Amino acid sequence: MKDKSLVNINGKILPPDQATISVFDRGFLYGDSIYEVTMTLDGVPFMVEEHMDRLEKSASKIGLPLPIPREKIIEQLIATVKKLAVKKSYVRIVCTRGAGEITLDPTREQTGSFILICKELHPNPSEWYDKGVWMVIADVIRNHQRATDPSVKSGNYLNNVMAMGEAKKVGAFDAIMLNHQGMVSEGTTSNIWIVKDNKFVTPPLDAGLLGGITRKSLLELGQSQGLFMSEANFSPEDMKNADEVFLTSTTKEIVPIVKIDDKIIGSGQPGVNTRKLHAMYQQLMSEHYKSEKSRLNI
Numbered sequence: 605m606k607d608k609s610l611v612n613i614n615g616k617i618l619p620p621d622q623a624t625i626s627v628f629d630r631g632f633l634y635g636d637s638i639y640e641v642t643m644t645l646d647g648v649p650f651m652v653e654e655h656m657d658r659l660e661k662s663a664s665k666i667g668l669p670l671p672i673p674r675e676k677i678i679e680q681l682i683a684t685v686k687k688l689a690v691k692k693s694y695v696r697i698v699c700t701r702g703a704g705e706i707t708l709d710p711t712r713e714q715t716g717s718f719i720l721i722c723k724e725l726h727p728n729p730s731e732w733y734d735k736g737v738w739m740v741i742a743d744v745i746r747n748h749q750r751a752t753d754p755s756v757k758s759g760n761y762l763n764n765v766m767a768m769g770e771a772k773k774v775g776a777f778d779a780i781m782l783n784h785q786g787m788v789s790e791g792t793t794s795n796i797w798i799v800k801d802n803k804f805v806t807p808p809l810d811a812g813l814l815g816g817i818t819r820k821s822l823l824e825l826g827q828s829q830g831l832f833m834s835e836a837n838f839s840p841e842d843m844k845n846a847d848e849v850f851l852t853s854t855t856k857e858i859v860p861i862v863k864i865d866d867k868i869i870g871s872g873q874p875g876v877n878t879r880k881l882h883a884m885y886q887q888l889m890s891e892h893y894k895s896e897k898s899r900l901n902i
């Protein structure tokens with residue numbers, strides 16, 4: 605059965621087969637766009653202000669004016685999801701520099717577009733969490749910060765697409781990407797963590813990665829609960845010799861990684877620290893939805 609979905613293009617809510625944009629759109633031609641991925645539960649968006657903060661940061665870093673103010677994007681998001689009427693939805697917010705003459709010149713006058721793709725979100729396979737997943741270290745590296753800055757969530761994901769392709773070719777779940785110095789940066793659409801001697805470590809932002817909203821929440825949550833959380837660089841070898849490894853993202857939450865390349869991590873089972881942090885995070889998520897429901901009056 606096809607998932608229920610709706611697309612909002614510049615304020616018009618459309619069924620997916622009628623949702624089209626111009627072939628002259630710079631998002632299509634050059635990846636000249638930015639995006640966010642969040643989700644909703646009973647119509648309530650998850651960490652929407654944090655996603656808007658990051659969208660604004662991405663926009664300002666590439667000099668792309670947001671087509672409409674953030675409050676309007678949130679309004680449109682809530683309205684589209686309300687119309688979709690599903691328990692849980694995936695929401696992709698895309699802003700492009702718009703359509704115009706075919707030229708790289710980003711300073712030409714043009715009207716940007718915003719697009720919201722909202723679709724029914726099913727629970728992730730329980731296997732991911734019960735058994736853990738196998739990741740490979742990609743040959744292709746994450747961008748240098750002075751190229752397409754990885755802290756910008758842009759429509760330029762070709763490196764990450766290629767990295768995931770490497771993983772899929774060998775039947776792995778996904779790939780871990782290194783930076784130009786050979787240190788771990790992040791997953792193709794997730795942040796990477798290790799646990800060593802009960803200490804949680806994730807690479808710092810200047811390793812060249814996307815500042816994940818899940819990553820930030822976990823750093824704060826762990827600290828508030830007295831866990832040892834730190835941001836520090838680690839090598840692929842450090843990672844392979846860690847007691848536990850896991851990835852984090854909005855839609856995946858916390859997924860244990862039990863094998864990297866041909867190296868089994870720890871016992872080869874999801875670790876206790878990973879499970880404990882995930883349980884704490886799920887508690888935080890349900891409290892967050894409750895308070896957002898009343899704050900946004902949904």
Ligand code: PDD
Nearest residue numbers: 641792793794795814816817818853854
């Ligand atoms: N990806 N790193 C990259 C490169 C990402 O694309 C993402 C998110 C993350 C995790 O960020 P967060 O915790 O804010 O979801 C890290 C989304 C989920 C995606 O592209 O589907």
